[in-house]
Amino acid sequence: MKKTFALTLMSLAFLSFAGHAGEPLAGNEILTVQKGGVPDKVYKTNKPHLKVATYNIGKNDASGSVTDFTTLNAAVKNINADIITVVEIDNKTARSQKVDQLKEIADANHLHYAFGKALDFDGGEYGVGILSKYPIQRSQVVNLPSGKAEQRAVLMAQIAVPGFDSPVVMMAAHLDWQKDPTVRLMQARYLLDLSIGDAASDFKDIASSIKILAGDFNSTRDEQPLQEIRYFFNAVEKQGTDYRTWPAVNPAIDLDHIFTFKGQKWNVKQLTIPHDSANFTWSAASDHLPVIADLELTEQ
Secondary structure (H helix, E strand, C coil): CCHHHHHHHHHHCCEEECCCCCCCCCCCCCEEECCCCCCCCECCCCCCEEEEEEEECCCCCCCCCCCCHHHHHHHHHHHCCCEEEEEEEEECCCCCCCCEHHHHHHHHCCCEEEEEEEEEECCEEEEEEEEECCCEEEEEEEEECCCCCCCEEEEEEEECCCCCCCCEEEEEEECCCCCCCHHHHHHHHHHHHHHCCCCCCCCCCHHHCEEEEEEECCCCCCCHHHHHHCCCEEECCCCCCCCCCECCCCCCECCEEEEEECCCEEEEEEEECCCCCCCCCHHHCCCCCCEEEEEEEEEC
16 A cells, blocks of 8 residues: 555544655654544435536547537537536647637536646647536646656536535546556546645645546546545446446447545435437537436535
């Protein structure tokens, strides 16, 4: 077990070291009680409700341009979630005709949004985003360890959701795509460190905050990167669900996932991964299917 994980267990017990996580311990560190944070609360009635989704919208036509906003806008409308993490976003790239893709989708659906750049690409930017029915109070993009692979990032956004006693921190992630899982493992572990404050972020009391992690993890639920995510997060699951999301036209594997932090308890009221039907052709909007979860908070 990594040393940072050992420190993490104490963080979750509301203890923290005076030194920085990951530094060698000299043996004279002072153990202090963590002060403040989001208090625990059990909801017996009036349980807060939240509908969240994750959607990888990356789909290139034969020319390599990403321009079909009509279909994407219809897809987002059909998802109809309170908060959606969106992956593979172009921001003013040449292939998307210099359009701010996330803004186009947000404006068309009357949503708030935040964009997180992973890398400069094709004369513009490429990364992840968050769409929200409610104002985004703050956001921060954090680069994930990527080695010599393509740079990947997580976008963290604090959102005040009506009915909740404290804000929700949404984490939109996109992990490395290579078959070798080495980079994904580093990225998964860094997400864990971010979620409990062992890696720096701008979010106060992050360890005790309500957190939801979602995105394209380029791993199935049986692979080690997602097993590591489960160290601090619960996979949003519902018995009888077909979790496959890629390729959208005839799904084979589950790459897109939603997780809730273990500091909270949720009832999964409904979990939907819609397939092509007479009502909507999802494979015309993206090569991934969305994952949509209807959640009820039972413990903050």
